[in-house]
Amino acid sequence: MDERGWVDGLRGGDAAAFDAVFGAFRRRLYGYLVRMTRRKDVAEDLLQETFLRLAQHARTLAPDTRLAAYLFTVAHRLVVSWARAQAVRKQLAGDLPDSAEVASSARSPLEAVADSQAQLALERAFAGLAPAYREVALLVGVEGLQPAEVAAILGQRPEAVRQRLARARTQLAAALGEHYSGGRS
């Protein structure tokens, strides 16, 4: 079944279509969410919320809905809301280190799955990017979305996305040092 078929199925409340979409996008969305939040528990919660919103709005989807764009837009908005709530919580708590900061100083869930020094360096390099740069690097570099699609997902101009991509690439190259092989052909 192609994407149009999945959307038609979702519009009709078909559980099999939902299962196909869930299977196709679960890993991609989780990877994006866990690398943006750096918290396994938060990524799981946001993944659940993303699919619940898809299920709740399935019957009102437009027939030509691009599911990747739709799902990553929902996930992006959830990450933004979560980040805002985190910022408010930190302000209210003053200078006290919170549990998330304590957790981030230990091995992250991503570092635990890296099975080589190069992968570990890569995970750390992505994690070291500012969230705005990390997000475009993940959506374009890992998810294979086009910069124009990413611009629509983030509600940004395509030129702004291109600029962020260039900066992300430069910062990754600097962070990776000897592990960096991008651009060498």
Next chain:
Amino acid sequence: MMSDDEQLASLGKALAPVDVDEHVSQQIARRARVDLAHGPSRTRLVLPIAAIVLVASYLAWTIAKLIELLG
């Protein structure tokens, strides 16, 4: 020379694959299937309807008061 997109894609491919726990995944799918079968919950509709009723009745009251003052 590779573009930024291509260079990031080659780095992205080298990242370790990550996946949500099977148990959590099943739980999410089960909950979402329930919502898919029932559509949006009724509580989601109640709030906007209540807001519309409130605003409409306030407008009606304001118009009635204005007519009363002018008339």
